[in-house]
Amino acid sequence: MFKIKQVFLKVAILLLPVFFHAATACGQVKIVQRPLSDKCSRPRDKDKPVTHLMIHFCSVCTEQPQNPYDLNAICRVFEDYGVSAHYLIGRDGTVYQLVDENRVTYHAGKGKLPFPPYLENSFNGSSIGIELMGIGTQKEMAVFMDAEAYARIAKSDIGFTEEQYASLKQLIADIQKRHPEIKTDRQHIVGHDEYAPTRKTDPGSLFDWKKIGL
Numbered sequence: 585m586f587k588i589k590q591v592f593l594k595v596a597i598l599l600l601p602v603f604f605h606a607a608t609a610c611g612q613v614k615i616v617q618r619p620l621s622d623k624c625s626r627p628r629d630k631d632k633p634v635t636h637l638m639i640h641f642c643s644v645c646t647e648q649p650q651n652p653y654d655l656n657a658i659c660r661v662f663e664d665y666g667v668s669a670h671y672l673i674g675r676d677g678t679v680y681q682l683v684d685e686n687r688v689t690y691h692a693g694k695g696k697l698p699f700p701p702y703l704e705n706s707f708n709g710s711s712i713g714i715e716l717m718g719i720g721t722q723k724e725m726a727v728f729m730d731a732e733a734y735a736r737i738a739k740s741d742i743g744f745t746e747e748q749y750a751s752l753k754q755l756i757a758d759i760q761k762r763h764p765e766i767k768t769d770r771q772h773i774v775g776h777d778e779y780a781p782t783r784k785t786d787p788g789s790l791f792d793w794k795k796i797g798l
């Protein structure tokens with residue numbers, strides 16, 4: 585019995601570095617495939633490199649204030665409206681890939697960066713879109729719901745989680761390996777509210793850019 589225990593311990597010690605290496609080697613960020621149908625995106629133009637990245641928030645808080653982060657319901661909204669983003673980060677930090685990076689997603693819509701290259705009404709073609717499951721302040725959500733409906737949302741569902749910031753930071757670094765023109769600065773990594781300030785409030789004032797090093 586003692587011998588068996590000893591052998592088991594030896595094997596476990598020998599395998600430990602293997603497990604550790606496997607966990608840290610695969611790009612740190614674990615990605616779960618959750619593909620949307622192709623009608624929500626289109627192939628990229630070969631002459632247009634990916635130069636920008638946009639952060640968004642999304643939820644189904646208007647339909648399900650008590651369960652605003654229902655993955656299937658969120659994806660159904662994307663499908664129903666024919667819109668999309670490449671990635672969606674859950675509250676626990678899980679990264680879902682909705683669309684392959686070699687396709688253009690419909691996440692930015694009409695707008696213009698407040699600085700060159702502006703990308704007026706053409707942001708999608710040069711970018712990656714990342715959605716975070718999140719909800720803004722009452723003022724930021726006022727276009728979707730009144731104060732009474734907003735009050736039904738749990739406080740813990742407002743804003744973003746530490747797990748999301750950690751995954752987002754790793755995901756951005758991972759994306760930059762494939763698209764080095766996305767520089768780590770606020771000219772290349774922007775919020776939807778900066779591109780379309782008259783229409784959009786996401787990711788909004790609760791999103792802490794410092795937590796992803798920006």
Ligand SMILES: [Zn+2]
Binds near residue numbers: 639691776784786
């Ligand atoms: Zn958005």
